[in-house]
Amino acid sequence: MAEHIGQRIAARRRARRMTQADLAREAHVSLSMVKACERGVRTPGASTLEAIAAALAVDASRLDTAYTGTSRRVHAALPAISAAIAGYEFALDPPQGPLSRIHSEVDAAVEWRLAAQYGLIASQAPRLLEEALAHLHRADRRCEAARLVVAAARAADAVAYKYGAHDLSARLIDVMRWAAVEVDDPVMSATVAYVQAETFLAARAHRAGQAVLERALDVTPVPRDDLSAATLGALHMRTAVVAARAADPDAAYGHLSEARRLADRIPEDIYLGTAFGPSSVRIHEVALAVSLGRDHIGRALDVARDWSPGDGIPAERRSGFWIEVARAQLWSGNPDEAFESLRTARRHAPQHVRQHPWAREDIGTIRRLKRADAASLTAYAEWIGAV
Structure with a gap:
């Protein structure tokens, strides 16, 4: 079995025009491990297999058919x-x-x-x-x-x-x-407030989340360097989406504008574990539009028509962009385009897509609408757990 897994790894790597060193670097494993796996000398453990699969933009089950996830x-x-x-x-x-x-x-x-x-x-x-x-x-x-x-x-x-x-x-x-x-550390506290928004998103307590995030913005210091500017901008970015979920478009677009103003002064980068810069703000513009509902999806589609995130953006965020775009496309009556966007999202971060409730919900809807394409849609739906 190890030899077959290694052959699949090597074939996928070559198809993506990656060297063994490229794969080792992207998967955060040693070069000797990649070489040994491809030769069939070693069988990759579950965590190594997942890391290699993520670097190759496939689900691990594509490399090892016995893999259970x-x-x-x-x-x-x-x-x-x-x-x-x-x-x-x-x-x-x-x-x-x-x-x-x-x-x-x-x-x-x-x-x-x-x-x-x-x-x-x-x-x-x-x-x-x-x-x-x-x-x-x-x-x-x-x-x-x-x-x-x-x-x-x-x-x-x-x-x-x-x-x-x-x-x-x-x-x-x-x-x-x-x-x-x-x-x-007020900068660290602002970063924590960014993450705390998950609590309110999970509970769908969007108005409360908006109030808490806006209070955190009020006490965050005036930016004095790229780090503090990125921290404040990311917090505005997150607050914009939560405000959109709270059905407050004026506040949502106001916070997005503040995030964009701060992003224009710094390069796209990772600050305290959060990506921030012009591209991240554009991704959140799509998320905001979809969060506000069907009347705003034209803005999301306009962004996706002219732009998509590059490889410099973290895989999870790239994947999230395409999941949001898929929902906008589905709402606009384009299930074929929505399915292609979900397939793109899967290529970027399969584990993220597999756990995303919107992706699971939307692939189920697309499958009901497109029964003529049942084979490929069913395979995706089975993979994500929608059937």
Whole structure:
């Protein structure tokens, strides 16, 4: 079986015109691992297979037909993540390694989050959380340790939130808020407020979420550098979408305009684990229009007609863009275009698409409308769990 998996990896890699070194870099695995897998000398484990599949923009089951997906492994890891933060306010065990090592490991987890590699995060999150918290309780460099706690908790939260463990997600956000307060860092607090919006989105408490985010904007300092400008801009960007869900178009477009003004002064980049810049604002313009409903989808379609996010944008955000575009296309009476957009979203971040409720809902609708194309639509619907 390993030889067949390796052959599929190599064939897909060549089809995408990637070298083995390219694949190793994109998958965050060693070059020797890629070479060994392709030769059939090693069988990739579940997390390695998922990482390679994400880098090749396919679902892992395309490489290993016996692969059963990430869901079981993720759900098995959730209790360990919960246990890792159960006593977060208290100093328990001492750190097991230097701060520099946990720093590099948390940085890798941030990259996995941006690439929607949830299986990889789930396998490492409990240990990363325990180590980051241990350093915060004992470190002289408390601000750096606090940032690591926030980043590790945010990576774990991506898994909890996407897989429906919303109570655990809320507790992880509490850990983030506590760490930001511990070092009195307003920029970090604004970043945490950005993530906290998930709590209100999950509960569909959009008006309350808008109020909380706008209060966070009021206390966020005036930007003095790219980092603080990006943090404030991202918060405006998130508030715009929540305001749109709260059916407040004036506030939504006002916050989007503020985000765009701040984005125009800085390059597109990753700031404290959040992508921000002109392209990210444009992606959120589509999300805002779709969130406001059918009367606003023309704006989303106009953006998608002339522009699409490039590879410099994190895979999860690129995937989200195409999911939003698919919904606008479906609402406008173009199920064929919507299906193609969902297929594009899957190529960018299959694990993200598979857990996205809109993608599952919309593929079911498209399948009902397009029974003549039942084979390809059914295959996608079965993959995403819509049938």
